[in-house]
Amino acid sequence: MNRSIISGEDGARLLDEDQVEDPLFVQAIARALHVLSVFHKAEQPLSLTEIAEASGTGRSAAQRVVHTLRALGYIERDETGRGFLPGIRVLDHTVDYLRLNKLIERATPVLLDLRKNARERIDLSLFDDLRVVYAARMQSKRETFFATLVGHSVPTFCTSGGRAIMAHLTDAQVDDIIARSDRRPFTDKTITAPDEVRAMVREARQNGYALTVEEVLVGEVALGVAVLGQGGRPLGAIHVAGSLSEWTPDAFRARFAPLAVEAANAINRLR
Amino acid sequence: MNRSIISGEDGARLLDEDQVEDPLFVQAIARALHVLSVFHKAEQPLSLTEIAEASGTGRSAAQRVVHTLRALGYIERDETGRGFLPGIRVLDHTVDYLRLNKLIERATPVLLDLRKNARERIDLSLFDDLRVVYAARMQSKRETFFATLVGHSVPTFCTSGGRAIMAHLTDAQVDDIIARSDRRPFTDKTITAPDEVRAMVREARQNGYALTVEEVLVGEVALGVAVLGQGGRPLGAIHVAGSLSEWTPDAFRARFAPLAVEAANAINRLR
DNA sequence: AAGTCTGTATCGACTAGCGATACAGATATA
DNA sequence: TATATCTGTATCGCTAGTCGATACAGACTT
Numbered sequence: 001m002n003r004s005i006i007s008g009e010d011g012a013r014l015l016d017e018d019q020v021e022d023p024l025f026v027q028a029i030a031r032a033l034h035v036l037s038v039f040h041k042a043e044q045p046l047s048l049t050e051i052a053e054a055s056g057t058g059r060s061a062a063q064r065v066v067h068t069l070r071a072l073g074y075i076e077r078d079e080t081g082r083g084f085l086p087g088i089r090v091l092d093h094t095v096d097y098l099r100l101n102k103l104i105e106r107a108t109p110v111l112l113d114l115r116k117n118a119r120e121r122i123d124l125s126l127f128d129d130l131r132v133v134y135a136a137r138m139q140s141k142r143e144t145f146f147a148t149l150v151g152h153s154v155p156t157f158c159t160s161g162g163r164a165i166m167a168h169l170t171d172a173q174v175d176d177i178i179a180r181s182d183r184r185p186f187t188d189k190t191i192t193a194p195d196e197v198r199a200m201v202r203e204a205r206q207n208g209y210a211l212t213v214e215e216v217l218v219g220e221v222a223l224g225v226a227v228l229g230q231g232g233r234p235l236g237a238i239h240v241a242g243s244l245s246e247w248t249p250d251a252f253r254a255r256f257a258p259l260a261v262e263a264a265n266a267i268n269r270l271r
Numbered sequence: 272m273n274r275s276i277i278s279g280e281d282g283a284r285l286l287d288e289d290q291v292e293d294p295l296f297v298q299a300i301a302r303a304l305h306v307l308s309v310f311h312k313a314e315q316p317l318s319l320t321e322i323a324e325a326s327g328t329g330r331s332a333a334q335r336v337v338h339t340l341r342a343l344g345y346i347e348r349d350e351t352g353r354g355f356l357p358g359i360r361v362l363d364h365t366v367d368y369l370r371l372n373k374l375i376e377r378a379t380p381v382l383l384d385l386r387k388n389a390r391e392r393i394d395l396s397l398f399d400d401l402r403v404v405y406a407a408r409m410q411s412k413r414e415t416f417f418a419t420l421v422g423h424s425v426p427t428f429c430t431s432g433g434r435a436i437m438a439h440l441t442d443a444q445v446d447d448i449i450a451r452s453d454r455r456p457f458t459d460k461t462i463t464a465p466d467e468v469r470a471m472v473r474e475a476r477q478n479g480y481a482l483t484v485e486e487v488l489v490g491e492v493a494l495g496v497a498v499l500g501q502g503g504r505p506l507g508a509i510h511v512a513g514s515l516s517e518w519t520p521d522a523f524r525a526r527f528a529p530l531a532v533e534a535a536n537a538i539n540r541l542r
Numbered sequence: 543a544a545g546t547c548t549g550t551a552t553c554g555a556c557t558a559g560c561g562a563t564a565c566a567g568a569t570a571t572a
Numbered sequence: 573t574a575t576a577t578c579t580g581t582a583t584c585g586c587t588a589g590t591c592g593a594t595a596c597a598g599a600c601t602t
Contacts, residue, residue, distance in 0.1 A: 024582075026339040026559065028299035028590075033343055039367040048549060060592055063550070068297040072304055073399075074364075078373075079501045082548060082599090086368040088399050091406070094365040095422030096310040097357040102349075128344075128359050135362070139410065150421050151366030230350045295551075298589070299559070319580060331561055334581075353568095353579060548599065558590075564583080571576065 031057060035065045036074060036086065045083025094150065101126075103227060103235050104135055106270040111138055111238065114263040118256055123239040124227075125161045128153070130181050132162045132237065154216055157181045157197050158190050160224030161237030163210035166201045168226050168234040174201055189214040209257050213249050220244070221252045225264040238264050302328060306336045307345060307357065316354025365421065372397075374498060374506050375406055377541040382409055382509065385534040389527055394510040395498075396432045399424070401452050403433045403508065425487055428452045428468050429461050431495030432508030434481035437472045439497050439505040445472055460485040479532050484520050491515070492523045496535040509535050 038046065038054040046054070052062035066084060069075040073089030098104055107124050115122045115138040124136040131153040156162030157178055166174045175198070183192040191197055204210035209225045216222075222241040229235040240256045247255070309317065309325040317325070323333035337355060340346040344360030369375055378395050386393045386409040395407040402424040427433030428449055437445045446469070454463040462468055475481035480496045487493075493512045500506040511527045518526070 022342075023559095023584085024335050024338040025342060026299060026303065026335055028297060028559080029303040029336065029339045030343060032297065032300040032303065033345065036364060039371060040363055042367075042371065045371070047547085049547085058592060060594090061590080064295050064297055064590080065300065067295045067550085068300045071293075071296060072301060074304065077549095079504075079506075080373070085371050086364055088368070088397060088404055090361070090364040090368050091404055091422035092311055092424075093307060093357055093361040093422075095424075096313075097359070097361050098422070100310060100313065100316070100356050102351070126359055133359055133362055151362035151364075151369070153363075153366075233350075235350075294553085318578090320578085329561060331563090332559080335559075338581085348580095543602105545602075546599100547601085549597090551596080552594085554591105554593100556589105556591090558588095560586095560588080562584095565581080566579100567581105568577100568579065570578080572574085 031055070031061070032065050032069060035062060036069065036090075039086050045078035045081060045085050047083050051084065098135065098150070101135070103229070103267075107227065107236075107238070107267050108136070110263050110266045110270075111136065114238070114240075114259060118240055118259055120256070121239075121241045123149070123161075123241065124236060125154075125159075125224075125239060126236040127156070127162075127165045127234055130156055130177060132156050132159055132165065135236070155181055155183075157183060158186070158192070158212070158215045159239075160210045160212040160222040161226070161239050162224070163197075163200050163204050163212065164224040164226040164237050165234040167204035167210065168228065168232060171198075174198065186216045187214050187218050189218075191215060207257070208261050211249060211253050211257075214244070221247060221249050223253065223256050223260055225260045227264055228268050238267075302326070302332070303336050303340065306333060307340065307361075310357050316349035316352060316356050318354050322355065369406065369421070372406070374500070374538075378498065378507075378509070378538050379407070381534050381537045382407065385509070385511075385530060389511055389530055391527070392510075392512045394420070394432075394512065395507060396425075396430075396510060397507040398427070398433075398436050398505055401427055401448060403427050403430055403436065406507070426452055426454075428454060429457070429463070429483070429486045430510075431481045431483040431493040432497075432510050433495070434468075434471050434475050434483065435495040435497040435508050436505040438475035438481065439499065439503060442469075445469065457487045458485050458489050460489075462486060478528070480528050482520060482524050482528075485515070492518060492520050494524065494527050494531055496531045498535055499539050509538075 035051060035055045035057070038051055041054070048063055048066060049059060051066060052059045055062060057065070066075055070084070070087070073087045075084050076087040077083070078085050103126065104124065111122050111124060122138045123134055125132040126135050133151065133153040134149045137149045154162070156165065166177060178194045178197050185192055191200065200210065209223055211221070211223050213221050220241055221244055222239055224237045224239050226234040227236045227238060238260055240260050242252055306322060306326045306328065309322055312325070319334055319337060320330060322337060323330045326333060328336070337346055341348070341355070341358070344358045347356050347358040348354070349356050374397065375395065382393050382395060393409045394405055396403040397406050404422065404424040405420045408420045425433070427436065437448060449465045449468050456463055462471065471481065480494055482492070482494050484492050491512055492515055493510055495508045495510050497505040498507050498509060509531055511531050513523055
């Protein structure tokens with residue numbers, strides 16, 4: 001039972017039962033953002049009742065939240081047909097996040113340089129527990145794919161960047177991530193067995209990078225190198241991605257591993 | 272007194288006094304999102320007290336909101352140094368917005384095609400009252416600029432896309448937008464005088480597109496064509512942007528106006 | 543015309559959030 | 573070394589604000 005990369009069925013941190021006990025935890029906020037998060041699983045505009053059901057709130061509360069969110073621009077009505085959609089206002093926060101993120105800031109010039117030399121697609125992803133979130137993509141020359149992957153996330157356990165990141169964690173942390181991950185495969189090449197994943201992580205530890213072949217996308221080979229912050233903690237990863245129609249995995253590795261590792265080092269050196 | 276395109280000092284819809292009277296308006300949500308919006312004017316991590324001051328809330332309330340937002344991943348601590356930053360969770364909503372937006376969906380293939388023919392930078396922007404928000408960018412062959420402009424916004428009154436959009440509004444609406452806009456210039460070529468802007472809009476009405484020369488960025492010539500929805504209402508615009516080092520404005524217009532207009536028509540025809 | 547969806551609105555009961563106040567750790571003044 | 577002022581965190585009682593029930597109008601089905 002493979003799954004798609006398109007839909008957002010990943011680690012959407014929803015409200016935790018414990019948090020209801022926390023006196024510092026403002027419930028209304030959680031409810032509101034929970035309502036907004038409902039769209040993560042949606043494929044089309046949602047009606048008020050659908051929102052209410054999906055968010056677990058009653059119709060009344062859902063309507064009042066939607067009303068407010070709409071007034072603030074975080075939710076819009078669908079023009080054609082009925083229902084609601086996320087509003088354009090969310091993009092303001094996107095740009096704030098990207099702009100203020102120090103890792104992105106210091107990685108950008110290095111990535112531009114890497115892309116020039118590599119002439120393949122370069123991505124920057126950010127580590128977020130069970131997943132790795134794309135923050136920037138520099139498309140390759142020939143590739144006409146949509147530049148806007150910002151915000152897309154893929155599981156840590158089965159991506160080149162994720163594995164490179166795990167290589168900088170303790171075994172216990174790696175095991176924890178593997179155990180908690182939804183390990184449904186994307187392709188029939190996706191490695192999901194905990195032992196095999198652990199082996200890949202050990203390999204990445206020795207190499208200083210991770211290579212994945214068709215684990216997320218058929219025909220794609222990807223090489224990931226972790227980017228580190230404070231005291232060696234992995235914050236994200238650089239990805240170089242190419243097509244198997246042009247490269248064998250080994251040729252890809254030989255060509256791009258040095259470049260990518262050097263780029264990551266350059267970023268790490270900046271602090 | 273020119274201004275920068277980088278910082279987010281645009282139409283951030285904050286809470287309106289009237290809304291306090293609205294019984295359906297959930298204040299806690301507005302407060303929370305207002306706190307998140309505080310980062311729109313920030314250039315660096317914000318301390319709790321800075322957040323409190325900027326959002327108008329007391330320290331206590333601000334702390335409690337930040338606490339919750341942090342638990343949910345919408346706010347993070349800055350690793351190095353102190354203070355808070357927007358959290359990675361906001362990118363989830365970004366991808367939801369982009370994914371569910373019908374205009375982006377139907378425009379994408381056409382834009383890819385346009386980029387192939389034009390070989391210049393192609394943008395898709397969405398109309399949001401006083402501003403126009405970039406939703407997608409397909410970079411040109413040679414351009415190494417960062418692909419991640421998603422969420423950036425520029426004023427409607429002085430951009431090619433914005434003017435093309437205004438060409439599809441009534442005169443009263445255009446006047447309203449001009450009047451309410453913060454018309455500080457970006458460059459010394461920025462046209463800010465209401466009458467001149469109106470003239471440009473009239474011109475755009477006749478041509479079916481708008482051309483701007485260095486009004487936002489020095490050295491840039493841009494051509495915008497509106498994209499329409501339900502009953503001719505403008506939803507956004509296609510932009511083609513080039514460099515004055517390669518094109519005279521007239522040559523640019525002659526070369527790309529037909530292509531861009533045709534692309535916009537293609538998108539409009541899809542519904 | 544009866545039925546079932548939309549989205550919207552009102553109001554009282556009670557809970558959940560605000561503000562005041564306090565504390566601990568880090569960095570900066572004297 | 574001491575005093576001051578930041579940082580972020582935590583507690584608790586009063587009351588303002590939210591939830592849920594209930595109701596209504598318009599748009600599609602049947």
